[in-house]
Amino acid sequence: MAHDSTAAAQQFYGRWADLYDFLARATPGLGRLRAHAADALALEPGDTVVEMGCGTGANFEHLRERVGPAGRVVGVDFTRGMLERARDRIEREDWRNVHVVQADATGIEFRESPDAILATFVVGMLGDPGRAVNRWADMLAPGGSLALLDAAQTNQWFGCPVNLAFRGLVVASSPTGMDGYDRPPWAILDERVATARRALRARADETAHTEHALGVVRVTGGRIDSGGA
Ligand SMILES: C[S@@+](CC[C@H](N)C(=O)[O-])C[C@H]1O[C@@H](n2cnc3c(N)ncnc32)[C@H](O)[C@@H]1O
Numbered sequence: 001m002a003h004d005s006t007a008a009a010q011q012f013y014g015r016w017a018d019l020y021d022f023l024a025r026a027t028p029g030l031g032r033l034r035a036h037a038a039d040a041l042a043l044e045p046g047d048t049v050v051e052m053g054c055g056t057g058a059n060f061e062h063l064r065e066r067v068g069p070a071g072r073v074v075g076v077d078f079t080r081g082m083l084e085r086a087r088d089r090i091e092r093e094d095w096r097n098v099h100v101v102q103a104d105a106t107g108i109e110f111r112e113s114p115d116a117i118l119a120t121f122v123v124g125m126l127g128d129p130g131r132a133v134n135r136w137a138d139m140l141a142p143g144g145s146l147a148l149l150d151a152a153q154t155n156q157w158f159g160c161p162v163n164l165a166f167r168g169l170v171v172a173s174s175p176t177g178m179d180g181y182d183r184p185p186w187a188i189l190d191e192r193v194a195t196a197r198r199a200l201r202a203r204a205d206e207t208a209h210t211e212h213a214l215g216v217v218r219v220t221g222g223r224i225d226s227g228g229a
Contacts, residue, residue: 040221
């Protein structure tokens with residue numbers, strides 16, 4: 001089952017990589033949210049930052065700006081088509097300190113502990129987001145930071161029309177549409193996004209949480225004190 005959903009996600013993102021890349025770059029306000037997520041990592045020049053589920057690399061410029069030429073950015077994704085766009089971007093911009101790896105973000109291991117890990121619009125796709133967040137926290141250098149950027153239904157009082165529109169968007173952007181779920185995909189997304197945040201709060205010494213876009217987008221960042229080998 002997990003294998004089926006992995007294959008469906010890879011097929012879906014592989015097929016729509018060009019459109020995704022366009023939307024990732026051109027959607028108004030998204031760049032600001034990405035900058036906000038990068039800020040939540042409190043990066044310093046020279047840091048190594050890993051982006052899990054990096055897609056076409058829309059966050060790279062924000063991360064690279066913060067770690068500077070002496071730092072490193074490593075993007076991880078399991079979809080070849082998305083990584084091809086990310087590689088094109090790296091070549092076009094001549095970013096020597098940005099690299100991508102094709103791998104499963106929930107199983108990858110690094111020889112050296114990164115200083116920070118970012119995942120944007122990813123934990124909602126994971127079968128066990130709490131486990132993934134815990135793994136990522138374990139992987140970090142002591143005092144390292146972890147930040148998540150996600151969309152889920154809003155809890156604001158005016159949420160009804162916003163959530164109706166959001167549900168349509170979730171179905172359109174789900175690798176299997178409404179098929180293969182025992183509950184509506186937006187309910188599963190809400191739960192995964194919340195589970196990932198609970199796991200992050202449980203591991204973090206300090207956390208910061210902000211909401212944007214009518215409460216649909218959440219940015220949560222934390223400094224992990226018990227991480228590292
Ligand atoms: C919605 S896109 C987000 C891409 C990028 N983070 C962004 O903000 O534009 C989700 C990405 O996560 C990747 N992904 C999902 N699950 C993954 C996993 N277990 N391992 C690696 N990549 C994964 C997909 O291939 C896709 O590129």
